[in-house]
Amino acid sequence: MDQLYPSVNVSLPLWVSAHVKPGQMFSTIEDKMRLVISLADRNVSEGTGGPFGAGIFEVESGTLVAPGVNLVVVGACSLAHAEIMAFMIAQQSLKTFDLGSANLPAMELVTSAQPCIQCWGALWWSGIKRLVTGASCEQTEELTGFDEGPVPPNWADLLRKRLPETAHIEVIEGVLAEESCAVLKRYKEAGGKIYRPGSGC
Amino acid sequence: MDQLYPSVNVSLPLWVSAHVKPGQMFSTIEDKMRLVISLADRNVSEGTGGPFGAGIFEVESGTLVAPGVNLVVVGACSLAHAEIMAFMIAQQSLKTFDLGSANLPAMELVTSAQPCIQCWGALWWSGIKRLVTGASCEQTEELTGFDEGPVPPNWADLLRKRLPETAHIEVIEGVLAEESCAVLKRYKEAGGKIYRPGSGC
Numbered sequence: 001m002d003q004l005y006p007s008v009n010v011s012l013p014l015w016v017s018a019h020v021k022p023g024q025m026f027s028t029i030e031d032k033m034r035l036v037i038s039l040a041d042r043n044v045s046e047g048t049g050g051p052f053g054a055g056i057f058e059v060e061s062g063t064l065v066a067p068g069v070n071l072v073v074v075g076a077c078s079l080a081h082a083e084i085m086a087f088m089i090a091q092q093s094l095k096t097f098d099l100g101s102a103n104l105p106a107m108e109l110v111t112s113a114q115p116c117i118q119c120w121g122a123l124w125w126s127g128i129k130r131l132v133t134g135a136s137c138e139q140t141e142e143l144t145g146f147d148e149g150p151v152p153p154n155w156a157d158l159l160r161k162r163l164p165e166t167a168h169i170e171v172i173e174g175v176l177a178e179e180s181c182a183v184l185k186r187y188k189e190a191g192g193k194i195y196r197p198g199s200g201c
Numbered sequence: 202m203d204q205l206y207p208s209v210n211v212s213l214p215l216w217v218s219a220h221v222k223p224g225q226m227f228s229t230i231e232d233k234m235r236l237v238i239s240l241a242d243r244n245v246s247e248g249t250g251g252p253f254g255a256g257i258f259e260v261e262s263g264t265l266v267a268p269g270v271n272l273v274v275v276g277a278c279s280l281a282h283a284e285i286m287a288f289m290i291a292q293q294s295l296k297t298f299d300l301g302s303a304n305l306p307a308m309e310l311v312t313s314a315q316p317c318i319q320c321w322g323a324l325w326w327s328g329i330k331r332l333v334t335g336a337s338c339e340q341t342e343e344l345t346g347f348d349e350g351p352v353p354p355n356w357a358d359l360l361r362k363r364l365p366e367t368a369h370i371e372v373i374e375g376v377l378a379e380e381s382c383a384v385l386k387r388y389k390e391a392g393g394k395i396y397r398p399g400s401g402c
Contacts, residue, residue, distance in 0.1 A: 004218040005267060008211045008289040017205040066206060077289055078298045078326040079280065088209040088278055097279045097396070121322025124350045125279040149325045150359050158351050195298070 010075045012085065013048045016067055022093070026062045029132055032110040033176045035064070037134060040082070040112040041183045043069040044192060051144070051187035054082035054111040056090035056099065059130055065107065066090035073195060083111050083119040087126045100127030108132060112180045113140045114173070117149030123159075123169070130170040131159065134180030143184040145194040211276045213286065214249045217268055223294070227263045230333055233311040234377045236265070238335060241283070241313040242384045244270040245393060252345070252388035255283035255312040257291035257300065260331055266308065267291035274396060284312050284320040288327045301328030309333060313381045314341045315374070318350030324360075324370070331371040332360065335381030344385040346395040 019042060026032040032055065039053030050070035057064055068086030072078060086109060091097055099107040108130035114137045115123060123131065137148040152158065159169040188194075220243060227233040233256065240254030251271035258265055269287030273279060287310060292298055300308040309331035315338045316324060324332065338349040353359065360370040389395075 001215050001219050003212065003215060004223055005213050005290050006293040008286070008293060009208055011204065011208040012206050014202050014204060018202050022205055072298045072326075076292050076296050076298050078292060078300075078328065079285060079289055079323060080298070084280060085209070088280055089206050091277050091279060092207040092209060095277050097273045097277050097281075099279075116322075117325055118319075118322040121317075121319040121350065122280060124318055124348075125273075127279065147325075149322065150353070152351070152353065 008077070010071060010077055010080055010085070010088075012067065012069065012089065013043075013046060013071075013074075015042065015046050015048070016069065020064060020067055022064060022066070024064045026057065026064065028062075029110070029172065029175055032057055032062065033112070033132065033134055034179070036067070036082075036110050036112045037176060037180050037183060039067055039069050040180070041186075044183065044187050044190070048074055050146070051183045051192065052082040052111070052113055054086040054109060056086045056128070057108055057110060059106040059108045061105065066093055073193065079118070081116065081119050083109060083115055084122055087122060098127040100129065106130070112183070113137075114148075114151075116147075117151050120151055120155055124162075128169060130172070132172045132175055134175055135177050135184060136174065139177065139181050140184060143181055144188050144192075147196060209278070211272060211278055211281055211286070211289075213268065213270065213290065214247060214272075214275075216243065216247050216249070217270065221265060221268055223265060223267070225265045227258065227265065229263075230311070230373065230376055233258055233263065234313070234333065234335055235380070237268070237283075237311050237313045238377060238381050238384060240268055240270050241381070242387075245384065245388050245391070249275055251347070252384045252393065253283040253312070253314055255287040255310060257287045257329070258309055258311060260307040260309045262306065267294055274394065280319070282317065282320050284310060284316050285323055288323060299328040301330065307331070313384065314338075315349075315352075317348075318352050321352055321356055325363075329370065331373070333373045333376055335376055336378050336385060337375065340378065340382050341385060344382055345389050345393075348397060
């Protein structure tokens with residue numbers, strides 16, 4: 001029997017491997033955020049996608065497990081936001097669907113911009129224990145024109161108060177938001193593609 | 202420069218290619234739903250994942266573009282719900298992130314169970330014009346113990362009333378829900394894995 005359907009196969013651009021190595025350590029929240037903003041910025045200058053970067057880190061040690069950048073257009077995949085790429089690559093690296101497995105250290109997602117409705121939805125099943133965000137959805141929408149979808153106003157509290165108590169996800173918002181917004185602005189000013197489903201672009 | 206990060210690579214199990222061919226036609230909504238429920242059922246009996254099946258179809262012609270089944274555990278990927286697999290495989294097949302592209306016929310997602318928070322979030326960016334669901338989130342939670350996440354009570358109306366008007370997504374709920382629930386029950390009764398992030402299973 002032959003496989004009649006294509007595999008889903010999405011890879012990070014090669015420049016990411018030159019930019020940051022797996023296992024590299026980042027000691028503060030700001031250091032982690034600076035890295036993911038630099039990924040967003042380089043994703044734009046390399047022409048590989050939208051102005052968004054993310055990473056999965058071990059919370060305590062600060063070790064980078066997986067970076068992610070937006071690859072929607074080059075990857076022909078509406079799922080391929082920076083956060084989703086980071087989740088999937090971290091899970092492939094660790095050979096588990098659950099970054100919250102008992103045999104792993106606590107993991108966090110650090111993302112240059114607050115997750116849109118898709119990425120907010122996905123993080124419920126990812127197993128992360130903490131989320132750190134840069135620019136807010138309002139800032140992203142205002143500065144770029146990208147749609148973030150119906151993210152509920154209490155999105156962070158829903159994660160913080162998730163039941164049972166062991167499933168709580170800590171949220172730290174607005175870290176280096178200005179630096180992240182600067183990348184969003186540069187993308188828009190340079191005429192970066194603001195794709196939307198059904199818009200024909 | 203070597204690639205230091207794994208690719209994301211998720212394939213449908215081979216039995217799917219034996220079960221249904223790309224391009225096969227399904228003339229009614231019930232025929233499409235019957236197919237995706239049969240995918241859910243066979244996913245359980247083949248031992249490849251949870252009791253969920255989905256498919257992307259051309260709305261008018263009824264042509265199957267891509268099937269999907271739940272591959273979370275075997276794929277080591279929390280994203281790999283049936284709906285997400287169908288989105289990603291359809292987009293890879295058509296070489297576009299946007300199933301709503303102007304050069305494509307209108308596409309729909311038919312899914313054996315109402316999308317959880319992750320899949321509901323993802324469908325905003327997929328480009329589909331219509332969603333057809335079987336079992337409700339309440340039924341899935343009650344019959345299996347899987348968590349569906351904070352899906353808003355007005356989830357269907359938010360899609361139906363999405364702006365601008367050209368972005369509306371039609372929703373048809375509860376098609377062959379009893380048949381879908383029967384698969385959910387069989388999975389639970391057979392001791393099927395009810396995985397949750399952080400639960401250690």
